[in-house]
Amino acid sequence: MEKNRNYLLAIVLSVAIIAVWQIFYMNPRLEAQRAAQEAQQAKIAEQQKTTASSDAAPAVAGADKPVAGALPAGAAGTEKISREAALTAAPRVAIDTPDLKGSINLVGARLDDLELKGYHETVDKSSPIITLLSPANTKDGYFAELGYIADSAAGKMPGPTTEWTLSKGDKLTPTTPVELTYTNDAGITFVRTISVDDHYMFTVKDKIENAGSAPVSIAGYGRITRNNKPDDRSTYVLHEGFLGVIGTDGSLVEEKYSAIEKENYVNPKATGGWIGITDKYWATAIVPPQTIAFDSRFSHFTDGKPRFQADYKDDGVTIAPGQSTQVINMVFAGAKEVPVVNSYADNMHITKFDKLIDWGWFYFITKPMFAVMDFFYKFFGNFGVAILMTTIVVKALFFPLASKQYASMANMKRMQPKMEELKKKFGDDRMGLQQATMQLYKEEKINPVAGCWPVLLQIPVFFSLYKVIYVTIEMRHAPFFGWIRDLSAPDPTSFVNLFGLLPFEAPTALHLGIWPIIMGITMFLQMRMNPTPPDPAQKMIFTWMPVVFTFMLGSFPAGLVIYWAWNNTLSIIQQSIIMRRHGVKVELFDNLKTLFRRKPKPAE
Incomplete structure (x- = not known):
């Protein structure tokens, strides 16, 4: 019957589309995944052999002018050293939780050493556990950093090259936060208290005290920077790259690595929300202070040290002489476990944080x-x-x-x-x-x-x-x-x-x-x-x-x-x-x- 012919024709066309997609898209991708897995151990071995002499911090904003004023810049050196060498090149404070192990780099107070205890590289439980974050001057550098910007009258603000002092605690655990301090040449003291939960959320509370004789205006910034894209090629089934919810009532913004390589993406100014970088199973995100307006962007830099970066800069606060204020950021770095991510969205009231997991168009079914x-x-x-x-x-x-x-x-x-x-x-x-x-x-x-x-x-x-x-x-x-x-x-x-x-x-x-x-x-x-x-x-x-x-x-x-x-x-x-x-x-x-x-x- 004519109806049956049309019905079968529709089936044939559907099969043809899926077959072409499978042969020319999925099959090469799966071959690439297999090759990436086979090359994983070789890559680690190669990194072990790499030697260099310094751990230069990459520029926050590179050659481009940032969204709203200059963010601090570090050296944009291109030398890469092994992960082990980088971890011993600067003072650190250890991190140990049920799900994470690693350390905080006291230079820049960076979160740049993080491994996921519950996940291995392969199905073999004896294989290495997943490394999420690594120091900037390693081949697979990937880190989160929080700092401040002000005019010269306010003195040198804490940034990529600032060495903080560990003033309280010797290991960051869910029950023992650590305290870092830094006082600049203008008498402004920053007391940073870092705490972590049992899973993947870090809370960073900065108490800023102005001991000077004049008011100061200080703007906060945050950035997530990684040197390379994931080894596995992405597919249309899920999103990998930049994402965020800009504003308390904002919608999800997603940008692929390939799109940002062509053109940086500037988000509108907003109050509330979060920004980050996501892989298939892992993600790193910053939740800025939810009561201060901020500008944000997704960028790719090639100024001597190629890197991808999601960053923000807020409108800042003014601190009168003899007064202090507190600024709170949160940093997520870990596995995108559904109940954990949902709990952050619900209990911490982080706007649409469950969107960190790509549920797709049919999320109401998925x-x-x-x-x-x-x-x-x-x-x-x-x-x-x-x-x-x-x-x-x-x-x-x-x-x-x-x-x-x-x-x-x-x-x-x-x-x-x-x-x-x-x-x-x-x-x-x-x-x-x-x-x-x-x-x-x-x-x-x-x-x-x-x-x-x-x-x-x-x-x-x-x-x-x-x-x-x-x-x-x-x-x-x-x-x-x-x-x-x-x-x-x-x-x-x-x-x-x-x-x-x-x-x-x-x-x-x-x-x-x-x-x-x-x-x-x-x-x-x-x-x-x-x-x-x-x-x-x-x-x-x-x-x-x-x-x-x-x-x-x-x-x-x-x-x-x-x-x-x-x-x-x-x-x-x-x-x-x-x-x-x-x-x-x-x-x-x-x-x-x-x-x-x-x-x-x-x-x-």
């Missing part, structure tokens, strides 16, 4: 879906089982729609004999056939479009689940059973090397594991629930579509493939029940017999 999945994970202790249980919940929610879809398909099959009669009656009279067909639909109360709507409505759910599995850190290195040790990575087995029996890895384009094959079989069986189309072109699509999807999903996250295979299985059971209710024969076994029955040889 976030509840994660909540359901997380509930089942806490109950069963396995995210793979949580995916299976979430699929059952989704199928239950869509059961009324699916019933209408399968009922429509059953009614269409019941009408096939009458449709064949109309075709014979009208022959080449297409207009007459169309009018008679519509009249038949009306008499039998059949809506041919009813079967399509449930499929369309479930597409956002599918992509939302893909988003949850791909983006949330809770899925990272989460095992299922057997050989699936990471639900966020593709099935590691492949038929090319006989599922691991042969000692080599399959190319990404040919990678096809056990779970994608299971998914392909379930999709094949689901399609065989209906009669094979008589048209040769439609028959070819009907036959080869499961094969195309099987290879296409071979490099998708294992969690998504498991979901799809399980969803197909539930759909087969559901469709069988509904078809029997409507008195329509289930074609699966007859179609399989016909497919595998040996055809008689033509008579000679």
Whole structure:
């Protein structure tokens, strides 16, 4: 029928788009990820061999004029030294929390040494833990810094090269804050108290005392600076790069690294909000004082020391002689764990801080879906089982729609004999056939479009689940059973090397594991629930579509493939029940017999 041709054509075009995206975008990206992982240890070894003599702080604002007045500049040297050498080149105070370890650089009071205790570079628990922040003069320099700006009458303000004095505490822990002090040549004293919670949020309280004889106006600044982009190339599925919420009522601003390399982005002046830099699973963000207006920007500098930078400069405060004031900043540096990030948004009242996690356009579906999945994970202790249980919940929610879809398909099959009669009656009279067909639909109360709507409505759910599995850190290195040790990575087995029996890895384009094959079989069986189309072109699509999807999903996250295979299985059971209710024969076994029955040889 014409409707079936259009429906199959839409499916073919969708498959073609996804296949092109997979072959020319996702496959090269996955190859790059694999190469980056293999090069990780070599990179670390190379850094160990690098030597140099100084730890020069890069310029805050570089050659460009900053958003609202000059930010302090340090030396823009290009020498790089090893991370170990950089950590011993300046006095430091240790950081030790349940989730973090590292140190604060007393030169600049920088947060530039931070490792995440709970996360390893690979699924192997003996692999190194994730390094998030590193000193500026290392190859992968990445740090957060807070300082001040004033005119020359106020003396030298604390900035990148200021050496603070540790006046209280010897280690920063959740129960023991540390206190740093600095007094400049104009008699202005800065007392900085740094505290940290059990997770990833640092609170920096600066008490500024003016012991001079004249009032001073001091503006605060903050910046997050990193030398390089992440090794893994980004994908459209999630955002990596600059982001922030500018203003208490502001919306999320996102800018890719590639866009900032072409042109710096200046945010409008606002009061409230936050700015930062995010990777897939990690992020660093500064929450400026929420009662002082600030300018902010996202920049890329190439003035001798290439770097990316998110910075802000506030309108400042005026301090009378003999008076003091307090300025509070917060710095997030760590893993984007959903409950932790949500708690900062809710309990600390940080505007839209939950947007630090890229939930996507369908966030109103994605976030509840994660909540359901997380509930089942806490109950069963396995995210793979949580995916299976979430699929059952989704199928239950869509059961009324699916019933209408399968009922429509059953009614269409019941009408096939009458449709064949109309075709014979009208022959080449297409207009007459169309009018008679519509009249038949009306008499039998059949809506041919009813079967399509449930499929369309479930597409956002599918992509939302893909988003949850791909983006949330809770899925990272989460095992299922057997050989699936990471639900966020593709099935590691492949038929090319006989599922691991042969000692080599399959190319990404040919990678096809056990779970994608299971998914392909379930999709094949689901399609065989209906009669094979008589048209040769439609028959070819009907036959080869499961094969195309099987290879296409071979490099998708294992969690998504498991979901799809399980969803197909539930759909087969559901469709069988509904078809029997409507008195329509289930074609699966007859179609399989016909497919595998040996055809008689033509008579000679």
